[in-house]
Amino acid sequence: MNFDVVIIGGGMVGLSLANQLIERKITNNIIVLDKEKELGKHSSGLNSGVLHAGLYYEPDSLKARVCVSGATRLKKWIKERNLPINECGKVIVPQREELDSQLDILYNRGKSNGAKVEMIDENELNKIAPEALSSSGRALWSPNTVVVKSKLVLNTLENELIQKNVKIVLHQNNWKVNIRKRMITLNNGDEINYSHLINCAGLQADKVARLFGVGRKYILFPFKGLYWSLKRDSKIRINTNVYPVPDLNVPFLGVHFTPTADDNPTVNIGPTATPALGRENYRGFESLEFFSSIRNLSLLANQYLLNKGGFRKYVHEQYLLTFKPIMIQSAQQLIPRIRYDDVELSNKVGIRSQLFNTETQRLEDDFLCLEGPDSTHVMNAISPAFTASFTLADLIIDNIRFNF
Ligand SMILES: Cc1cc2nc3c(=O)[nH]c(=O)nc-3n(C[C@H](O)[C@H](O)[C@H](O)COP(=O)(O)OP(=O)(O)OC[C@H]3O[C@@H](n4cnc5c(N)ncnc54)[C@H](O)[C@@H]3O)c2cc1C
Structure with missing residues (x-):
């Protein structure tokens, strides 16, 4: 079996990549391998389901570049399919008075990132969230934050991709890769050849990357x-x-x-x-x-x-x-x-x-996308990767040199 692209991991990032490769007419000859018997057993099926509006992220970060657009696109996609969505917005309140000045930082970040955000006073907070208390009297209001059912979103995308002839192969917990031959041997011994591999293995992405000599630090x-x-x-x-x-x-x-x-x-x-x-x-x-x-x-x-x-x-x-x-x-x-x-x-x-x-001795704050031999490794796909998945997928695709 020959595939243009093999995607390891059928979470929201992996499936969004498959979706965007097809939408952008790059290829529909795609196989997704997942180690579980069903999709949604990890972050993409177990998260808070909040489509973030883009307030938190430093303006020069990858998160900032993809969050607002990703949220807008995913929201539209969900509405077009009549999936449940709670357009309830969000308030951010300082829980201690000394945290009040952080509201200004978040307000400015939100504005720079293109998010809709308002600074509100106690009266307005009381109308929106009567039970909430702001220790300083100020709060941020993000009207565009919504809540969705993340596993349902994921499984709907999965079904659409199957309709579009993407091969999704589950329970692949023991595949082996031959990097030189660009070949993967599946659990049952079947061999598949690929032109490019994209690693979206979430909690296991660092282990998969290491098979390709990538991301050792x-x-x-x-x-x-x-x-x-x-x-x-x-x-x-x-x-x-x-x-x-x-x-x-x-x-x-x-x-x-x-x-x-x-x-x-x-x-x-x-x-x-x-x-x-x-x-x-x-x-x-x-x-x-x-x-x-x-x-x-x-x-x-x-x-x-x-x-x-x-x-x-x-x-x-x-x-x-x-x-x-x-x-x-x-x-x-x-x-x-x-x-x-x-x-x-x-x-x-x-x-x-x-x-x-391990070099900076710090937790990584932003998404990472590392290049390996005929492969791309999506690492640290933490929040808001679910929200941003469509635009994040586009950004990843823009940086890959496909050879097919
Ligand atoms: C508690 C919590 C709350 C969150 N809340 C939000 C939120 O409200 N909004 C938001 O935008 N984001 C939120 N996030 C973050 C968001 O869920 C993730 O950023 C996103 O789901 C990552 O998607 P993914 O496809 O990279 O990973 P995953 O969903 O983890 O998918 C990875 C897939 O790879 C498969 N896999 C792993 N190893 C292998 C292997 N060796 N071979 C084959 N398959 C493999 C797994 O089975 C899994 O299906 C939250 C995360 C958590 C944990």
Whole structure:
């Protein structure tokens, strides 16, 4: 079997690449390999489902270049297919008074990135999100932030690609590559030849890249995101996303309140960003990968001990958030009326494919796209890669020299 492009990983990034290769008439001779029995078992199916409006990112970053356009395109695509979408907007409120000045930074970043954003006062905040408190009286309002059902979006795109003759082969957890021959041997021994390979393996992207001799200075640090949710019988009503001012030294947005895109939305609270013991260790400490993650943890501990960017304080806070009483105290900074009995632990858990750069000894903040032999490696596809996926795919494609 000969294919122009083989894509490793059928998450939102991999499928968007396949979609854009076809839309731009570059090729439709594409095969997607995924190690799971169904798509959506990792980040693209387990995220918050928020299509971000582009407020957070430094204007010269890749994230800034792709977020606003990506969100607009994906929103249009979702509406054209009548998939659920909750156009509820988002407020960002400073949870402590000293964080107020960060609102100006986020406002200016949003404006530079082409996002629609307004600075609002207490009265306006009260109309949009009556339960939310701003410690300084000011808040940011992002009317274009929406919430979607991410797994449904992914599976709809999957079905469309199958209709367009993209071959999606699941349960490929033991493929082998011969880089010189540009050949992959599948689990069952079948061989496929490719002209170009694109690695979009999410939590495993660094391992796949290393097969091609690429990205050796990066190590994956998985950060687990636990969610809580408002109980159905809670008296608290939250109809918009309520986010804290994030710590701009780390690539996470802080625990937030997100109404889902269901007819009768539930409100998710989360995700935390606690270092995970194992990159796919969703449920606990049972993973065999725990042992191989010891080395990575020691590097993380190094950064922790050096306390770069206030990291130590951040990790402490995040671990503590896994305890309900502490989480409630933190949530009360945004929604003062919330009480212990309003909240229950959700079974929703996600793990971020966060890279650590062993040379700079820092967490990578931006998307990375590295070139290898007849291959391209999409690394650190952290938030907002779901939101930005169509435009991110275009940017990746623009930088590939295809030879077919
Ligand atoms: C808790 C959490 C909340 C988030 N919230 C948001 C949000 O609200 N908005 C937003 O825009 N982004 C959010 N994100 C980020 C977003 O989900 C990701 O950026 C995006 O889904 C990445 O897509 P991906 O295709 O790169 O990875 P994935 O969805 O992880 O897909 C990678 C695929 O590769 C497959 N794979 C792995 N290894 C191999 C292999 N060796 N061979 C074959 N297949 C392989 C996996 O099975 C998987 O299907 C969140 C992420 C998390 C974890």
